[in-house]
Amino acid sequence: MAKNLLIVESPAKAKTIEGYLGKDFTVKSSYGHIRDLVKSEDAIDIANNFQQKYEVPADKKQVVSELKKLAKEAETVWLASDEDREGEAISWHLFDTLNLKEDKTRRIVFHEITKPAILKAIDNPRTIDYNLVNAQQARRVLDRLVGFELSPVLWKKVKPSLSAGRVQSVAVRLIVEREREINKFQTEAAFKIVAIFGKGKSAFKAELPQRFAQQADAEKFLQDCISAEFTVDSLETKPAKRSPAAPFTTSTLQQEASRKLGYSVSRTMSLAQRLYESGNITYMRTDSVNLSEMALNAAAQEIRSAYGEQYHQQRKYKTKSASAQEAHEAIRPTYFDRHTIDGDNAEKRLYELIWKRAIASQMSEAQFEKTTAKIGISTRNEDLVASGEVMKFDGFLKVYLEGSDDEDDNQQDGDNAMLPPLQKGQPLDLQELSATERFSRPPARYTEASLVKKLEELGIGRPSTYAPTISTIQNRGYVVKEDREGKARNYRVLTLKEGSISKQEKLENTGAERGKLFPTDIGAVVNDFLVQHFNGIVDFNFTASVEKQFDEIAQGMKEWTDMIRKFYAPFHKDVENTIETADKARGERELGAHPESGKKISVRIGRYGPFVQVGDNDDADNKPLYASLRTGQSIETITLEEALELFKLPKKVGVYEDKEMTVAIGKFGPYIRHNSAFYSLPKGLDPLDVSGEQAIEIINEKRKKDAEKLIKVFDEDPDAKILNGRWGPYIEYGKQNIKIPKDKDPNTITFEDVKALAGEAGKEPKKGAKKFAKKK
DNA sequence: CAGTGAGCGAGCTTCCGCTTGACTT
Numbered sequence: 001m002a003k004n005l006l007i008v009e010s011p012a013k014a015k016t017i018e019g020y021l022g023k024d025f026t027v028k029s030s031y032g033h034i035r036d037l038v039k040s041e042d043a044i045d046i047a048n049n050f051q052q053k054y055e056v057p058a059d060k061k062q063v064v065s066e067l068k069k070l071a072k073e074a075e076t077v078w079l080a081s082d083e084d085r086e087g088e089a090i091s092w093h094l095f096d097t098l099n100l101k102e103d104k105t106r107r108i109v110f111h112e113i114t115k116p117a118i119l120k121a122i123d124n125p126r127t128i129d130y131n132l133v134n135a136q137q138a139r140r141v142l143d144r145l146v147g148f149e150l151s152p153v154l155w156k157k158v159k160p161s162l163s164a165g166r167v168q169s170v171a172v173r174l175i176v177e178r179e180r181e182i183n184k185f186q187t188e189a190a191f192k193i194v195a196i197f198g199k200g201k202s203a204f205k206a207e208l209p210q211r212f213a214q215q216a217d218a219e220k221f222l223q224d225c226i227s228a229e230f231t232v233d234s235l236e237t238k239p240a241k242r243s244p245a246a247p248f249t250t251s252t253l254q255q256e257a258s259r260k261l262g263y264s265v266s267r268t269m270s271l272a273q274r275l276y277e278s279g280n281i282t283y284m285r286t287d288s289v290n291l292s293e294m295a296l297n298a299a300a301q302e303i304r305s306a307y308g309e310q311y312h313q314q315r316k317y318k319t320k321s322a323s324a325q326e327a328h329e330a331i332r333p334t335y336f337d338r339h340t341i342d343g344d345n346a347e348k349r350l351y352e353l354i355w356k357r358a359i360a361s362q363m364s365e366a367q368f369e370k371t372t373a374k375i376g377i378s379t380r381n382e383d384l385v386a387s388g389e390v391m392k393f394d395g396f397l398k399v400y401l402e403g404s405d406d407e408d409d410n411q412q413d414g415d416n417a418m419l420p421p422l423q424k425g426q427p428l429d430l431q432e433l434s435a436t437e438r439f440s441r442p443p444a445r446y447t448e449a450s451l452v453k454k455l456e457e458l459g460i461g462r463p464s465t466y467a468p469t470i471s472t473i474q475n476r477g478y479v480v481k482e483d484r485e486g487k488a489r490n491y492r493v494l495t496l497k498e499g500s501i502s503k504q505e506k507l508e509n510t511g512a513e514r515g516k517l518f519p520t521d522i523g524a525v526v527n528d529f530l531v532q533h534f535n536g537i538v539d540f541n542f543t544a545s546v547e548k549q550f551d552e553i554a555q556g557m558k559e560w561t562d563m564i565r566k567f568y569a570p571f572h573k574d575v576e577n578t579i580e581t582a583d584k585a586r587g588e589r590e591l592g593a594h595p596e597s598g599k600k601i602s603v604r605i606g607r608y609g610p611f612v613q614v615g616d617n618d619d620a621d622n623k624p625l626y627a628s629l630r631t632g633q634s635i636e637t638i639t640l641e642e643a644l645e646l647f648k649l650p651k652k653v654g655v656y657e658d659k660e661m662t663v664a665i666g667k668f669g670p671y672i673r674h675n676s677a678f679y680s681l682p683k684g685l686d687p688l689d690v691s692g693e694q695a696i697e698i699i700n701e702k703r704k705k706d707a708e709k710l711i712k713v714f715d716e717d718p719d720a721k722i723l724n725g726r727w728g729p730y731i732e733y734g735k736q737n738i739k740i741p742k743d744k745d746p747n748t749i750t751f752e753d754v755k756a757l758a759g760e761a762g763k764e765p766k767k768g769a770k771k772f773a774k775k776k
Numbered sequence: 777c778a779g780t781g782a783g784c785g786a787g788c789t790t791c792c793g794c795t796t797g798a799c800t801t
Contacts (some may be wrong), residue, residue, distance in 0.1 A: 009794065009795065010794095010795065010796085011795085011796075027797080029796095030794085030795080031792070031794085031795045031796060032793080032794030032795025032796080033794045033795075034794095034795095036794095039790095059796090059797095060795095072781085081794090082794085085793095086793060086794055089793095089794090090794070090795095136793090139792080139793085140791095140792075140793080142791095142792095143791050143792045143793085144791055144792080145791085146791065146792095147790060147791020147792075149790095149791095150790085150791085151789075151790035151791075152789085152790075154790085155788095155789070155790085160789060161787085161788080161789045161790080163789080163790045163791075163792080164790080165791045165792070166792075167791085167792065168791085168792090197786085198798085225782095244801095273796085277796095285795095315785085329792095438800060461793095462793060462794090463794085464792095464793055464794060464795080465792065465793060465794090468792090468793090469792090508780080527790060575793090604781090606780080606781045607780080607781060608779095608780065608781070611780090611781070612780075613781080617782085624781090626779095626780070626781060628780090650778080650779095662778085664777075664778075665777085665793080670777095671777060673777080673778065676778090678777055678778090680777090702778090739800085739801090
């Protein structure tokens with residue numbers, strides 16, 4: 001029996017540490033927190049100094065009972081959870097739940113999983129820091145109070161099942177406000193002047209630093225240049241350098257994997273988890289950019305042997321973020337000499353990204369020579385500017401260049417190009433001069449990753465919660481991640497070539513978005529409601545200000561119950577006030593009057609989502625008409641014309657086999673409905689233009705395709721079929737799709753098998769039953 | 777993927793942070 005039981009938070013960490021410590025130590029994991037506040041209302045006794053009621057959740061019962069048993073048998077129990085607020089609380093919960101004895105328990109901490117760091121920690125045990133534990137309790141209690149008092153207000157005033165919280169509500173607010181900035185953005189157009197000098201290999205570009213707002217001024221500029229002479233007025237060459245970025249934290253890894261590999265935040269995290277579990281990288285939930293001494297040395301050795309001494313430059317990075325708790329190292333490869341790893345493609349790519357970033361962070365800077373030439377125009381006062389860059393030493397760029405969120409492509413023009421040798425006073429030969437109309441751009445919509453970046457800047461959320469928070473706000477229907485098509489836009493180009501000016505009108509696509517976060521109407525209404533009634537909570541500085549107080553509690557300078565009491569009294573009053581006095585929030589907006597009937601047209605949120613209403617509710621003679629908004633439309637931006645369009649559908653287009661055919665637009669686009677079946681319209685076909693003949697054709701074609709997929713229909717029930725799907729045969733039974741088990745042959749399956757496989761859910765599974773099963 | 781949109785009422789929903797698997801496709 002091992003004399004010592006050492007408990008860490010993560011099982012992968014436990015395995016590594018066990019290898020360092022030898023036979024005297026059993027190393028186990030708590031799998032994170034082992035206790036939480038009970039779910040019920042009485043979790044916090046407000047009248048009794050915010051006394052909390054904790055319980056061990058069902059999925060942790062087994063962990064706790066195993067740890068209890070091992071703790072009883074051990075001589076000494078070492079609590080080695082992370083050295084931050086949550087980690088300290090985990091140690092305390094373990095101490096309390098496992099009934100540990102003070103004289104048999106040691107609290108130790110380390111920031112890196114290396115043998116010397118762990119041995120050093122064991123030599124320097126301490127006791128549980130109750131100030132830090134209290135800071136965590138304050139954090140936990142505050143979040144519960146805010147979340148569980150605010151959410152029910154939304155159920156009453158907006159819609160059931162909604163949620164609000166310190167973190168998620170600010171995330172939604174950022175997206176709602178960004179969307180409004182974009183909506184009200186006024187595009188400004190101006191003409192950008194670009195000249196091309198010289199021919200062939202010695203051709204280069206120069207730009208006019210200022211732009212012309214008016215076409216006439218741009219044209220005048222081109223006119224003046226017809227007879228002008230161009231000379232190099234000045235030449236300046238300056239050295240420039242670029243330094244590598246710090247190794248990854250959770251947030252920067254998510255951003256860079258999104259930019260360079262196109263991974264969603266949750267995909268990145270699950271891939272990283274696999275890399276961590278296979279021992280290839282250090283812990284992936286961290287806010288630290290710090291590397292251990294051991295890692296610094298290993299990186300140095302690898303850089304020297306792979307690239308040479310001149311490429312190495314030791315660097316220690318400091319965290320910028322004030323909220324960082326730095327319980328771990330930065331994310332780095334466990335072994336720097338592994339340039340690549342075994343695993344699937346996605347894992348490999350993420351590993352290589354992590355490897356390159358960590359290696360580059362210990363490399364020398366890249367050196368450039370930047371040349372700027374000013375080119376005078378004999379007929380004008382302005383100068384054209386040409387700039388070029390020559391790399392003198394690649395340094396860290398040999399392995400890695402950080403991506404950029406900036407999608408601006410015109411900015412980069414000519415920036416990295418090389419200039420031919422030039423001399424001051426040299427006359428230049430103009431090949432072409434163009435004035436192109438360019439437009440100012442609204443702020444960019446958030447991607448998952450850029451939202452994480454913003455939240456981190458605001459100190460809101462933690463590495464372990466960025467990905468879940470983004471899922472939550474999408475699951476609640478506050479935000480959708482979508483592609484949206486852009487719009488065509490005309491722009492003008494004036495070109496001076498061979499002494500004459502030509503004018504052109506060109507077409508470009510603008511505003512197309514891929515994988516961006518858009519607020520829904522319900523998100524906007526909930527946000528406005530919270531901003532109006534609970535401004536203090538959804539304030540961008542709320543978290544920062546409570547964090548400051550948590551820090552004071554952690555330093556023993558403040559009583560946690562005092563802090564919570566001071567917060568709770570006015571907050572609770574607001575809650576009660578709002579329940580009593582606030583109107584129901586529906587986001588209603590009047591669009592105007594119907595052009596023919598003069599009836600009022602309005603939009604608002606209803607039980608089933610945003611819709612348009614024509615006519616008044618209390619008009620007894622004429623019941624109002626309703627139509628749901630389509631994907632991409634919102635009650636904030638829909639116009640009267642667009643709203644009226646919605647009433648043109650669904651439209652009856654004819655009769656086929658004695659049943660009506662109706663064209664409508666659903667969640668997945670336009671479709672024909674016939675005899676309770678759905679048939680999607682082919683792309684490009686305007687749903688308002690579909691004729692009866694076209695509809696019949698579409699229906700028949702779909703039937704033909706379905707018939708090809710069909711393997712068998714059961715005699716006992718025609719709703720039970722075997723079909724050929726994307727991944728092979730499967731059973732369709734009513735609305736349920738069932739995978740064929742490996743031990744069954746699709747050709748010999750009987751109806752009895754189908755019923756057995758369908759199980760309790762049966763032919764028409766209840767909505768609730770399915771949802772429940774998924775949750776469990 | 778339709779249709780719906782008033783109001784009643786039972787019984788439910790909900791937070792943030794720390795961890796992994798167990799699910800289906």
